[in-house]
Amino acid sequence: MAGRAAEPEVIWARPERSGRGPRPAYSRADIAAAAVRIADAEGLDAVSMRRVAAELGCGTMSLYNYVPRKEDLYELMVDAAGGEHELWEPSGDWRADMLRVAHQTRDLMHRHPWLPRLMSPVYGFSPNALRYLEHCLACLDPMPGPQGTKLELIAMLNGIVTTYVTNELATAERARSLPWSQEQENAVRGAYLMSRVASGAYPRMAAAFAEDPGPIDLEAVFERALTRVLDGFDPRR
Amino acid sequence: MAGRAAEPEVIWARPERSGRGPRPAYSRADIAAAAVRIADAEGLDAVSMRRVAAELGCGTMSLYNYVPRKEDLYELMVDAAGGEHELWEPSGDWRADMLRVAHQTRDLMHRHPWLPRLMSPVYGFSPNALRYLEHCLACLDPMPGPQGTKLELIAMLNGIVTTYVTNELATAERARSLPWSQEQENAVRGAYLMSRVASGAYPRMAAAFAEDPGPIDLEAVFERALTRVLDGFDPRR
């Protein structure tokens, strides 16, 4: 019987190769890379077991030898993306290091727009996620206080980055599978919103739209959000 | 031809009743209520067009007269949940008011655990969402600064609450459709995590797990996170 257990299972706990039987034709890395390739090129919704198997050049059900459930395929993808995190020797300035981490995560999500959708606390302990977490904690060594607080900070920053990038990408990832362009969608939604606001029922929203903020600098908004969170955690303030 | 347009469409922009033809058998509120009932009782994954139609007592395809795409059904659900937000006369203390808003949102998400999964910036402008936004801005009237900053604060708080509740619920919503219990899942994942940490490869993670934080007060973590964000936005600090 193959690995389709009726019990919960962590894919990272099962060995990639178990000695007996024919040598597996693909590695976990191969499979993850195939899925990531598809998701990058055609969007997350294009990642189906059949599609990934086809990309690998094997039968659909062969995939289930490697990946008991589709969810585990997602976990492989998130881990593969996490492997792109470039780690460094902590500088001693934990605030600067955490800012750098956050920016790197944001870049990662831009490179793989499907990542935010798969980023859930559930997939938190893949090998690369552990590597990443340990690195963050190392960066936070100079920060006083209990480890628990540091974990809180890391979680908070990750949450902010995910939320922010989700906003940034908006419908971009979803739009790939729609029959119309994102510009069309934004135009229609914008027109509707303007008509509602113009109705006069929402005076403060109207004021918000009326005020001219100058050129909107999303980058600055992001930076400000991070700084605010770091301030909130900085014991020197 | 029914409303299946090849153009993007905002469901709130189309009239519920268009005069001509037979009187529609159901209102948008009926449909939303049916979907919400199913999602509350059986989880979001149980909400299919067929299932909702059955709950209403009509044919599957009849639903498409009211809801051109499934996504719009989700939008109806989010709006219906948003209608449960109880608004009040702003107190004059914007920090206190925003805390109250955040707690209410959290309660809402506990009542409807599928909400965080559907909470995306895309569904941001349903009637009840606009009501909610306007109310938040009213609460923020005493706060100095441009409206843009206030919108940033609201977005940030919503993001925090969503992230936090997602963590809180963890696999709870997902677990409903799995053949094993959430306790089993947590046990297996916990055991795996412990084994990895015990390997010695992640000394700082090990330290984090080793330190005894006393009883973990999730409520306090939430409160602290909110306070930190409010601090970051408070011009008096």
Next chain:
DNA sequence: TCGTAGTTACGTACACCGTACGTAGTGCGC
């Protein structure tokens, strides 16, 4: 008042999904 156009209602059908199950072939460990 009556035809007709626009709507509602809904059954059928299609392409896709995740995956349970059974079977055949392969190669390591004893």
Next chain:
DNA sequence: GCGCACTACGTACGGTGTACGTAACTACGA
């Protein structure tokens, strides 16, 4: 060299969203 655990994979089932066609109904313009 035997046996068995493992890989490979075809078939099939029950589900999904939804395109399309048809029949019934109602409110409006003539």
